[in-house]
Amino acid sequence: MPINAEGPRRAAGPVKAVVWDVDDTLFDYASADLAGMRAHLAAEDLLARYDSADRALALWKEVTDRHWARFGAGEVEYYAQRRDRVREFLGAALDDAEADAWFGRYLGHYEAAWALFPDTVPTLDALAGDYRHAVLSNSALSVQEYKLSTLGVRDRFETVLCAADLGVAKPAPEAFRAVCEALALAPGEIAYVGDEPDIDARGARDAGLLGIWLDRNGGRGDGPSGVHRITSLTELPALLRSDTRFGAPSTFG
Structure with missing residues (x-):
C-alpha cells in the first residue's frame, strides 16, 4: 500500500x-507524571481519600486524558484544562488561584522525575x-x-x-x-x-x-x-x- x-x-x-x-x-511523560503525582499526593496527605494509591493515580490519568482531549478539540484553553483537572480530581470548587497553586505544587514533584x-x-x-x-x-x-x-x-x-x-x-x-x-x-x-x-x-x-x-x-x-x-x-x-x-x-x- x-x-x-x-x-x-x-x-x-x-x-x-x-x-x-x-x-x-x-x-x-507517563513515568514522570506517575512518580510526580504519587509524591504530590503523599505530600498533600491525600492518599487516605482513595481506596489505594494505584486507584488515585488511575483516576488522575482518567481525568487528565478527558480534559486533554477537550483541549485538543479546541473546547478549552491550555491552562483552563489544568484547573479543570484539579477540580474534578479533588471534587472541589476551587477558584483559579487555588487550582493553579495545587497544580504548581504537583509540578515540583513531576519535574523532579523528568x-x-x-x-x-x-x-x-x-x-x-x-x-x-x-x-x-x-x-x-x-x-x-x-x-x-x-x-x-x-x-x-x-x-x-x-x-x-x-x-x-x-x-x-x-x-x-x-x-x-x-x-x-x-x-x-x-x-x-x-x-x-x-x-x-x-x-x-x-x-x-x-x-x-x-x-x-x-x-x-x-x-x-x-x-x-x-x-x-x-x-x-x-x-x-x-x-x-x-x-x-x-x-x-
Whole structure:
C-alpha cells in the first residue's frame, strides 16, 4: 500500500527534516507524571481519600486524558484544562488561584522525575548530520521550551511549535502545515514522529508528511494504514535512509 493511501499522497523525494512530538516520544511523560503525582499526593496527605494509591493515580490519568482531549478539540484553553483537572480530581470548587497553586505544587514533584528515554539522545546524534529537526507538540510553548532546555536538548531543534500558541492542535492539518511553513519545506520533505497512532502518525499522513508511529510498548495493533510503525527510536535512522521509504509502509518490531 502506498504511503498516505488514505490521505493526500506524499510527494516522492528525500526527507529533509524530522519533526518530533515530545511527551512519551522523546520524554518519558507517563513515568514522570506517575512518580510526580504519587509524591504530590503523599505530600498533600491525600492518599487516605482513595481506596489505594494505584486507584488515585488511575483516576488522575482518567481525568487528565478527558480534559486533554477537550483541549485538543479546541473546547478549552491550555491552562483552563489544568484547573479543570484539579477540580474534578479533588471534587472541589476551587477558584483559579487555588487550582493553579495545587497544580504548581504537583509540578515540583513531576519535574523532579523528568527524564528522556534512553534512545532519545543517541537517535538525535545519529540523525544530526543529515536532517533538520523541529518540534510540534499539543502543549504550550513555555512548557515545552522549559522542558527541552532543562533536559539539555533544546539546541537540537530549529523551532518549537505548540498547539496552545498556534491556536490549533494535532491532528488538524493546519498544525502540521504550520511546522512545514516554519521550516520552509514541503510536507513531503518532512517526517513526523509521535507516540499516538491517530493524533500523530495519521494526522501527519493526512497532511502529506511521512507519518511515523512510535509504539514503544507494542501490542496496540497495526495502527493506521499508510504510516510506518517502529517500537524504538533506534529504528528510525534505518527507516529514514531505507530505499523503500517512499513505497510500502514498513513495520519494525
